[in-house]
Amino acid sequence: xxxxxxxxxxxxxxxxxxxxxxxxxxxxxxxxxxxxxxxxxxxxxxxxxxxxxxxxxxxxxxxxxxxxxxxxxxxxxxxxxxxxxxxxxxxxxxxxxxxxxxxxxxxxxxxxxxxxxxxxxxxxxxxxxxxxxxxxxxxxxxxxxxxxxxxxxxxxxxxxxxxxxxxxxxxxxxxxxxxxxxxxxxxxxxxxxxxxxxxxxxxxxxxxxxxxxxxxxxxxxxxxxxxxxxxxxxxxxxxxxxxxxxxxxxxxxxxxxxxxxxxxxxxxxxxxxxxxxxxxxxxxxxxxxxxxxxxxxxxxxxxxxxxxxxxxxxxxxxxxxxxxxxxxxxxxxxxxxxxxxxxxxx
Amino acid sequence: xxxxxxxxxxxxxxxxxxxxxxxxxxxxxxxxxxxxxxxxxxxxxxxxxxxxxxxxxxxxxxxxxxxxxxxxxxxxxxxxxxxxxxxxxxxxxxxxxxxxxxxxxxxxxxxxxxxxxxxxxxxxx
Numbered sequence: 001x002x003x004x005x006x007x008x009x010x011x012x013x014x015x016x017x018x019x020x021x022x023x024x025x026x027x028x029x030x031x032x033x034x035x036x037x038x039x040x041x042x043x044x045x046x047x048x049x050x051x052x053x054x055x056x057x058x059x060x061x062x063x064x065x066x067x068x069x070x071x072x073x074x075x076x077x078x079x080x081x082x083x084x085x086x087x088x089x090x091x092x093x094x095x096x097x098x099x100x101x102x103x104x105x106x107x108x109x110x111x112x113x114x115x116x117x118x119x120x121x122x123x124x125x126x127x128x129x130x131x132x133x134x135x136x137x138x139x140x141x142x143x144x145x146x147x148x149x150x151x152x153x154x155x156x157x158x159x160x161x162x163x164x165x166x167x168x169x170x171x172x173x174x175x176x177x178x179x180x181x182x183x184x185x186x187x188x189x190x191x192x193x194x195x196x197x198x199x200x201x202x203x204x205x206x207x208x209x210x211x212x213x214x215x216x217x218x219x220x221x222x223x224x225x226x227x228x229x230x231x232x233x234x235x236x237x238x239x240x241x242x243x244x245x246x247x248x249x250x251x252x253x254x255x256x257x258x259x260x261x262x263x264x265x266x267x268x269x270x271x272x273x274x275x276x277x278x279x280x281x282x283x284x285x286x287x288x289x290x291x292x293x294x295x296x297x298x299x300x301x302x303x304x305x306x307x308x309x310x311x312x313x314x315x316x317x318x319x320x321x322x323x324x325x326x327x328x329x330x331x332x333x334x335x336x337x338x339x340x341x342x343x344x345x346x
Numbered sequence: 347x348x349x350x351x352x353x354x355x356x357x358x359x360x361x362x363x364x365x366x367x368x369x370x371x372x373x374x375x376x377x378x379x380x381x382x383x384x385x386x387x388x389x390x391x392x393x394x395x396x397x398x399x400x401x402x403x404x405x406x407x408x409x410x411x412x413x414x415x416x417x418x419x420x421x422x423x424x425x426x427x428x429x430x431x432x433x434x435x436x437x438x439x440x441x442x443x444x445x446x447x448x449x450x451x452x453x454x455x456x457x458x459x460x461x462x463x464x465x466x467x468x469x470x471x
Binding site (some may be wrong): 003006007009010013014016017021022024069071072075080093098100101102110114117118119120122123124125156159160161162163164191195237238245252253255257259261262274275276287326328 | 347350411422424
């Protein structure tokens with residue numbers, strides 16, 4: 001109880017500080033996979049061309065005195081489709097910033113691994129959504145599991161990378177979590193993050209993507225039990241507030257830092273919080289605004305979250321700890337979050 | 347300043363360093379590791395001209411780069427407590443206007459940016 005009190009105070013203070021620690025760059029909307037659960041509806045031929053590197057660099061050059069360990073996380077689409085990723089990485093490092101990528105691993109071979117390390121890559125996330133059959137089903141590709149596994153082996157061999165594997169838990173892989181854990185431990189993985197899938201993009205309407213309340217409880221128990229063993233750091237992602245499992249399934253309590261410590265530059269130049277947040281909450285555009293000015297003068301909707309006390313959140317006893325769950329669950333007319341993790345656990 | 351002080355106070359009261367170390371839910375972890383930047387220029391000992399295509403490797407990690415047309419290379423590698431063992435090899439045989447002797451080097455880590463000037467002797471056949 002006391003811990004929650006101090007954590008709320010900590011979150012209030014972070015919200016006031018509004019220090020930019022983490023910046024997503026949605027560098028491409030193109031993807032070499034066609035995953036069944038893709039929230040962005042990414043395809044091989046996106047309507048958006050890749051953002052020119054010069055435009056992105058001009059935007060980050062407005063950032064004055066970046067916070068210690070400020071990290072740019074390059075995402076997509078699939079960022080490895082960009083041929084200039086290494087040039088971009090070196091430019092980021094020249095500015096005393098650090099960088100990482102999130103990838104499906106399909107193009108992550110030995111040569112690319114080395115060239116990315118050479119360019120100062122420091123953080124990496126690779127998606128693995130099951131063993132061969134379940135992963136390839138979700139990723140909609142027969143070669144995806146083999147390639148992702150190769151990428152994981154390479155990443156795990158590096159002393160330099162802060163690296164983790166992420167898994168989107170669904171109806172098909174919920175029963176094989178223990179086997180996936182054993183598999184990635186054997187590959188040398190030290191950190192594993194588990195997600196659920198939420199109903200936007202291609203996932204919307206596909207019931208196999210979503211866990212029942214009992215399955216969600218099973219997932220929480222699996223993570224809680226796995227965290228008692230030292231072989232691998234297993235955690236639930238910070239996607240939402242999980243009530244009685246708070247502090248048990250993650251290193252910390254739930255804190256949606258979107259727009260508080262996390263910003264984004266999206267494929268069309270939009271300045272936003274996290275890329276998966278409803279794009280109506282865009283705060284500006286690098287074509288017409290200074291990124292740094294926008295970060296310092298806007299983002300009020302993310303820092304003052306009283307507007308989320310509506311719909312099912314209005315009378316919820318956990319609201320003061322949850323503050324409306326992850327902001328990426330607020331879509332459309334934002335009458336209430338499309339997912340409440342806590343109610344699945346009641 | 348006051349808010350940073352409060353951050354440290356509340357952070358310590360919740361007994362979790364994770365309050366300071368975070369990652370966005372769909373993003374990569376933060377990069378809190380340390381590395382060093384190594385750059386260099388490789389020339390021929392006899393002609394003093396730059397040599398392209400020399401493979402510059404770190405032998406205790408599977409990491410390498412090749413010199414460009416100006417004989418230059420650069421890369422980041424993780425920070426070690428020991429010297430960095432490096433090897434310079436002419437792997438394209440005589441394509442780069444000569445055949446050069448392999449050279450090994452233990453690079454002392456005295457800063458996080460290291461510049462090397464390497465002269466490679468031609469191999470006698």
